[in-house]
């Protein structure tokens with residue numbers, strides 16, 4: 001039996017805030033294969049960020065273990081680049097320098113890292129803004145810089161917390177396609193938190209649905225639309241087309257149903273008829 | 275601190291709305307024309323009070339008397355020391371003490387901010403020194419280091435040190451946690467994390483500390499020179515008042531005020547150069 005790439009076993013997380021204790025995650029079990037594109041969806045406060053931070057090594061579980069290639073995750077590392085829920089750029093650096101920081105830290109040569117930075121800035125559509133500072137950019141643009149920074153880092157795993165939440169529909173779909181392209185070219189493992197079920201179904205190879213209080217996984221479903229999106233040349237139109245196929249809509253509704261169903265416990269009126 | 279505030283409300287609309295005007299009130303720069311007019315009016319009142327002989331020149335000399343006294347001290351000197359010498363010696367003392375306070379205080383503050391252990395060890399001393407009026411221990415420094423420049427430089431060092439230490443340490447503690455986490459996931463750690471993330475994050479706080487410390491050291495110096503010195507701006511004022519040369523006292527005070535303003539503004543300008551992102555991120 002081979003050890004799984006990434007494994008969360010019987011995870012429990014309790015936060016202490018003042019005198020109160022919040023159970024953010026309870027008995028979470030999860031196995032992720034190398035090269036997976038895992039989308040985490042669920043209502044606000046269900047523990048998506050908490051789970052992501054566990055894998056990033058920002059947080060240690062109160063119970064259970066998170067293992068990467070069989071070894072416990074003890075802290076953050078450059079093999080797991082993170083895009084936080086809010087853009088966390090270095091305001092004293094230009095956009096270019098921000099994206100450059102990972103390769104620069106690893107000691108990549110100047111010409112080579114210039115190529116990398118320019119490549120990823122182009123992907124997120126911000127080449128013209130390379131010499132600007134983050135405070136001269138909109139929130140959505142800043143988040144795209146953070147995405148470029150994480151991707152430029154050559155990490156095996158990329159953890160993204162609602163990276164496209166602040167973008168308009170058009171930019172968002174462009175970014176989804178670019179991310180899919182990078183994913184398929186590099187074979188990175190991507191774990192992607194989103195509020196948008198449609199985004200999850202379109203991009204992921206797996207969609208994981210979580211519910212709050214306490215946070216746990218209620219559904220883990222393979223999806224297969226991302227591969228077909230990549231083979232199509234006219235990707236932008238095909239994304240719209242795929243999203244309106246009956247197969248896509250069926251999966252989306254199934255996932256929506258599981259989110260809504262678990263969020264609203266049956267009311268006493270409906271269940272207490274007889 | 276108004277000088278380091280960003281000018282958020284730079285709308286070019288002909289009629290900015292009520293909200294925009296309120297923003298301008300808080301974030302915009304003050305109206306320089308009004309400030310200048312205010313100064314001119316103040317000088318006119320001064321001129322009027324002296325011209326009508328309401329107060330004797332020993333209490334309030336006229337503007338021209340003060341001007342001539344200043345010119346006299348600048349060219350001929352007072353008690354064998356010219357104004358330029360006084361300014362130079364005072365600035366050297368401030369410069370020495372302040373520079374030492376920065377060189378020791380910034381690393382010490384960063385260290386305290388990074389390590390709970392170091393903080394626990396040093397905090398009692400810093401907290402004791404910080405509210406202690408420097409002149410309270412100046413006599414002790416004179417006993418230890420003599421009445422010359424050494425005791426003054428040490429006094430200024432001790433005046434500036436706790437201010438810079440406290441603000442540098444506060445800078446470390448206010449580093450954005452999420453930024454630290456995100457950058458550590460990109461492989462930054464140890465010295466590189468400090469150099470690229472922690473230290474730049476602290477710069478605004480360090481500069482604020484330096485600005486406060488410079489003001490405090492300059493104040494301490496003039497006071498120390500008033501107590502015990504053979505030269506310097508404080509000495510000039512004290513000696514002139516002993517001889518009831520009020521116009522020289524006035525000239526000296528004005529010079530002190532102008533130097534303090536220039537020094538303060540210098541730190542603000544350096545700050546703007548070094549941390550253009552302050553308040554915008």
Ligand SMILES: Nc1ncnc2c1ncn2[C@@H]1O[C@H](COP(=O)(O)OP(=O)(O)OP(=O)(O)O)[C@@H](O)[C@H]1O
Pocket residue numbers: 015016017022023024043044045046047048049050051085215
């Ligand atoms: N530092 C903390 N201290 C105390 N409680 C916390 C902390 N962080 C998160 N929580 C709690 O843990 C639960 C899960 O939070 P988490 O941030 O993981 O949710 P999320 O699914 O990412 O939500 P959102 O979609 O709004 O970002 C919430 O109930 C929250 O109140």
Ligand SMILES: [Mg+2]
Pocket residue numbers: 048049050085161
């Ligand atoms: Mg979250």
